[in-house]
Amino acid sequence: MSHSQAIPLYPLSGYTFGSKDAQPEEDPSVAARLQRLQSEFETQGMRQTVEAVLVVHEHKHPHVLMLQIANTFFKLPGDALKPGEDPIEGLKQRLTQKLSPANVDGDDWQIGELLTVWWRPNFETFMYPYVPAHITQPKEMKRVYLVHLPEKKLLSVPKNMKLLAVPLFELYDNAARYGPQLSALPHLLSRCNFDYK
Structure with missing residues (x-):
């Protein structure tokens, strides 16, 4: 990504937030998610995730839009x-499924730069920004992309979730609250040349 190419950032006030029917999580717990990962790995191979x-x-000041589930768990869409x-x-x-209004088939999401790739070496919660040398078959690969938002947009959030605008200074060096992947976002976004509109 060229640092000279300016990426327009628009104020939070330009976005409208609605709600739509709840979308329950597929897994009731982290342990259940890892169990499903293991059973799917046997039939489908490595899971590929996008965020x-x-x-x-x-x-x-840049803020990242994140979903909050059950007042404690934060994740990227x-x-x-x-x-x-x-x-x-x-x-x-x-x-579209997570953030577009109900009954919208396709949306005009503009997917931008690949910011990072995270790897899950085993059926455990830990993910790394590299594949450890002793791992021949990672269990999951997660690609994280920067998405360019238009100046104004209606975002509809499932009723069982909140969409929060978290400032970079809150994420920075705060793995205790947000985990290593989300707390790494300020580093990843430091490559970007943001043009504040």
Whole structure:
């Protein structure tokens, strides 16, 4: 990504937030998610996941839009791909499913730069920004893309989730609250040249 290419960032006030029917999580716990990962790995191989980093600004400071589930768990919008599914098209579908108003078939999501790839070496919660040398078959690969938002957009959030604008200074060096992947976002976004509109 060229640092000179400016990426427009628009104020949070330009976005409208609606709600839609709840979308329950497929797994009731982290242990259940890892168990499903293990059973799917035996039939489908490595899971491929895509997530989106949606950035807005407030008072000319970048904020990342994140979903909050059950007041404690934070995640980027996205999900696992079906076997053979294209990552970009898959991410567009997942964003439409999670954040577009109900009954919108396709949406105009503009998927930008690949910010990072995380690897899950085993059926455990730990993911790394590299494949450890002793791992020959990672269990999951997660691609995280920057998504370019238009100046104004209606975002509809499932009723069982909240969409929060979290400032980069809150994420920075805060793995205790957000985990290593989300707390790495300020580093990843430091490559970007944001143009505050």
